[in-house]
Every structure is written in structure tokens, then in C-alpha cells.
Amino acid sequence: MSASDTYPDADRTGDGKAHFEVLDGLRGAAALLVVAFHIQGITVLFDAPRLLLPHAYLAVDFFFALSGFVVGYAYDDRWGTMTTRQFLVRRLIRLHPLVVLGAIVGLASYLGDPFAGDRQEASAALVVFAFLTALLALPSAPLPNRLGDSHPLNAPAWTLLQEYIGNIAYALVLRRLRTRALAGMAVIAAIISAVTALSLGSYDTGWGLANFWGAPVRLAYPFLIGLLIYRLHDRLPRFRVGFIPLSIVLALAFIAPVWPSSGAIKWNGVYQAACVLILFPAILVVGRHSAGGPSTLRLCKAAGRLSYPLYITHYPFVYLYMNWVVGKTGTAAATAAIAVSLFLFTILFATAAYRWWDLPLRSALQRKARGRGD
Template sequence: MKKHYEILDGLRGTAALLVVVFHLFEGLNPDYRTNPLHHGYLAVDFFFLLSGFVVGYAYDDRWPALRLRDFLRLRLVRLHPMVLVAVAIGALGYVLDPWASAVQRTSGLRMTAALALGALLLPGPTLPNRFDETHPLNGPCWSLLQEYLANLAYALVGPRLGPRALAAVVAVAAAALVATAVRHGHLQGGWGRSTFWMAPVRVAFPFSAGLLLFRRGWRIRLPGAYGWLSLALLALFAGPTWQPAGYYEAFCVVAVFPLVVAAGAGAYAAGRLGPLCRWAGRISYPLYLVHYPFIYIFTNWVNATHPTRAHALPVMGALVVFFVGLAWVVLRLYDEPVRAWLGARFRRRPPVPA
């Protein structure tokens, strides 16, 4: 079995925790200038970069023995069980939200369509009080759809892309991302219908750049990498509030994030912090998906009660602890057992003759 890049695991957990904090402050006040992590949505772009690196590491040496359908099955087993539970939690939160009152009333047909399409990770119908999101029951699912598409593109053409061709893809994708960030003024888009066109732009560069980082073997040796790189992510997400922010955010994604991943990949092991990094990596994916339905409820509570920041901060702190605990419970009692069962079931199937 291949070793894990423990520091990259830890950084994935750091980014997941930071995006949770960003969403809580966003629910408290949607004005990003008052959000301590006003560039926190760039965590999604960082996840895409990590994904490209990890997919290359996990599967590059398995082609052509690995068939397309086997690769897709492996990725579905890894990712989709959490999608199902995230959509289910989102549906329950939408229906049972005590602070939404009549604002979230919708027809049973529309709700059923949102639940069915969400389970397939497809954009669903517009629901009241969901800000025109493409995945109204659990907003972050928009990025999982892009993750699936990036994995499919990798399986179809990635193994046959030589170094120059891959570098060309990265260069074109970088130009598109920079142009989008500058023209749009920021990279906060892709999750809504009006900015859905930004979603493939946001995934194309980081995913392909992560794959290129892995294949070219670019690594940076940095003592104490996990701590320093976690602080770097915090500093980047809390960066300047210049408006427009497009130049800064494009610089973070195109120039700085690859350096962070290269430094995180400079060693497999994280030393004494290894257990923490491994745990943070395990919990990052469920944390990212299960927290957001409660952000909707928190936002409705804020709008209904108008708490002061001093009153809201203890609630936000308690929610962070709750999110981490819930993510751990879902991971241990649902996600890992289901993935283990599915993996064993597929391994028992007899090989299909060529």
C-alpha cells in the first residue's frame, strides 16, 4: 500500500476547518469586508489542487491495467456515500429549520426533485431562501460535481498527456482563471446559476496544476512544514481587502497554492504531528459536506434574532465543535463502513473477460 502524504492530509483538514469558520462569519454578516477570512472560499481552489496531485499519485502508475469503469467505480466508492448523507442532512435541515418559518415553504414535487437530483450530484431546482444555488440542499456539492468532472477528464485523457501537453493545459487554464478573476473582480462564483460558468474555470487550473506538480516531482523541503503551511493558508485567506480582489486571488491560486502543495509534498511523514495530520485528513471531507446545512439554519437564526457579534461568537464556537464531532461520527459510523462494504463487494466480483 502506498504511503500517504501526511502533511497534505493535514493541510486538507486545515483548509476544511478554515472554510467552516469562513461560512460561519458569512452567515453572521454577508459583507466580506467584515469577515476575518474574507478570501476563505479559495479553500475550494486549494482542494482542487490537492485533488489533482493525489489522483496522479494514486492512479498514474495503474494505467493501462486500470480500466475506465474500474477507475470511475473506485472514485464513486470513495466520494459518493458522503454525497448521499450530505444531501439527506440538507433536506432535513431545510424542512425542520425552526428559524425559517414560512420563508422556505415549497411544493413536495420541487423538494423531491431537489433531493433526487442532489443525490445524483446534479443541479436541482431553485428553492426559496437558497440564494439561487445550483445545489440548494447543500451548497458545497457544486464543487463535488466539478471534482467528478475533473476526475472523468483525467481518466479519459490524463494518462495519455505527455509533459508538454499537460504543461500547455495548465498554462491555458491559468490564463483563463486569471482573466476570470480580473474581469469578475474575485473568484467567489461557480455555486450559483448566474456564475455557474465559473465552476469549470475554477477547477481546470488547480486540478491540472496539481497533476503536473506530482508528475514533475517538484518538491520543497521545509522543516516544520505542517505548522508553517497551515499558518500560510490562514494568512492567505485573511489577506488584504483590496477591491477588486481578482488580482490577489488569482495570485494566490496560480502562484502561491502550488508552492504550498510542493512544500507539503516535500516529505511523506509529518513527524510527531503525523497522527494529527492523518486525523485531519480523514475528517476533512465529511466536515466539508456536513457543516453547510447548519450554516443555513445559523444564518436564519441571525436574521431572526439579530444577535450582536459578542452574543454570536460563543454560538459559532460551539457550532465548530459540533461540526467536527458530527463529521467524526458520520465518518466512523457511516462513511468508512459503507466504503469498506462496497470495496469488498466489488472485489468479490469475478473478472469480466476482455
């Protein structure tokens, strides 16, 4: 079954392939939930018992699974006419303009924060180095008042580095593997993933300099299982649930309480492993075959387009909010009002970034790449 069969009237890519609108919508729903998690969580320094969405950082693992699926769908059948260089150029054009914008906004946030006081005093050389590495989505030396983030000017950029690693692995190795070999790699990655979650009691790793080893661990299984689900799509069950029910399932998974340990068993790790290893792939399988009416598809389309610019540009504003909270003297109601306003502002900013930064830059880069044969 092709995407055209699932969505006969769906929006299409520049190559004529239909979008999986429900999966696009779920990406947007996950992005909105993770922004809400960051805004609320940073006020309590991500102390798990006080989080309203204590598992929402698993959205990253869900994004990786979606990425594996989408990359397989978009490129698996094009390697006879596309070189590795052309693939990598296309992925850079798709992803990197917003990485650059996130770095610029992150630098402005760090240098112009009116609430930071003397908590962000850093040498010019250190800030410049952080900015240059941010432009490349690479980790940097730590900056003051940035909670140990490996990408201190724009924390979510650590996932973009992993995205690039996944894309390079796909271009050089994974695309060449038979389905059985890919499944074997996914099983090994699942074991490593489960051991990590059960040992730590969570997947809260990979984002900082101290736990950067966890980043490729979190990437491997979701990306591989997403690619495998695409390869096996004709042999998998074809359930249709819809965008709203699947979004509710995703939200409930993120809202669930932090699970206590019992003896040597860290039940929170067990729960999160079940989400990453079982629930998210199941949502991907069901969402791949789900559809909806015109209004639902328009909502999914809008949410999908917003998801990446929202995810990659919101965090510098969250840093500002963090420093405002430290020095605030207002009531809890005032803090809540600022938090809601910030949430809405990040959506507006992401919309503007998509329309007036991402789309024009990608269009210009695509024209230039076509002129060079890329």
C-alpha cells in the first residue's frame, strides 16, 4: 500500500510522494508537548517529581523513529539515480537553515538576556566558540548558567547532531542492508536501549556533556525501527485509529507519573523502555495507515510544518524564562500567565521562522544545488 492509497487527496512532496499527514500531525503534537515540558520543567530545574509531563523528553525518541521511517520512505527507491553526495546535500538543505537560526537566536539570548545578572559572564572566546560550533550543530565547551548542555546556546541541537549521524549511517550502510540484517541491528540496539533505561531508571541522557554517550544509544533503536517499519510496511497490520486518538495516547504516555523503584527494579526505566521499544513503533505502524477528514488533514499538515521550527527555535526563549523565574517577585498566577504567553510566543516565532527564514533559504539552496547537479 502506498501513501497515495492511504491519502488519495493528500499534500505531496516536490518528488510527487504523498505526505503521511497523521504522522506529520503527531510530530507536531509531540513538539508542542515537549515545548510545554521545557517551559514548565525549567522552573523546577527538571526535578522529576514536580514535572507535569515527566516523560515528555521521550518525544526525542519518537522523533528519531519518525525520522528513520521518513528517510526510508523518501529515499529508499531513489538510489539508482541519486548519489550519496546528493542525498547528504538534500538533507543539509532540509535541516540546516533552522540549525543556523537556532544558533543565532541562542547567541542573542545569551548575550542580551536582561534577567541573567552576572550568572552568564563568560569570556568572548568561549562564547564565540560556542556560537561557531552551534552553527555546525556540534557540542561545545560548557557556558555558565546553561545546566551542562552539550549545545549551550540551543540545547535541542544535540538531537540534530544525532539526526545527521543517522542520515550518514543510512547513506553509507543502512540503505544497503537486507531487511533481515536491519532487523538484527534493531534487536541489538533494542537490548542496549533497554539496558540503558533499566540501569539509569530513565532515558534522560544524551543531552549534556556529562552524559553525551547516551545520545547515540537513544538514536540507534528508534531510527532503525522506523526504517525497518517502512521496509516491512506491506507485511504489518493495517489498523486505522486517527490523529486525535493517537495524539491522546502520546500525551497520556508523557503525562504518566514517575514510577518508583522496587528493590533492584527501576520501574520508571521499565515504563520508558516500553514506550520507546513498543508503544512508539506501534503508533508509527498505526499512524502510517491512518487518515482523516479534510479538517483533520489540514490540522495535521499545519502541525507537521510547525514541528521542526518550533522544536529547534524555542529553547533560547526558555533560557530567558528560566532567568526571569529566578528573580521574579510576582504571584504563581503571574508566573503561569507568563508561561502560557511564552508557549504561544514560541508558536508564533516558529511560524514566522518557517515562512520567512526556512522556506526562502531552502528554496534558494535547492535552486543552487540543482544548478550544480546536486
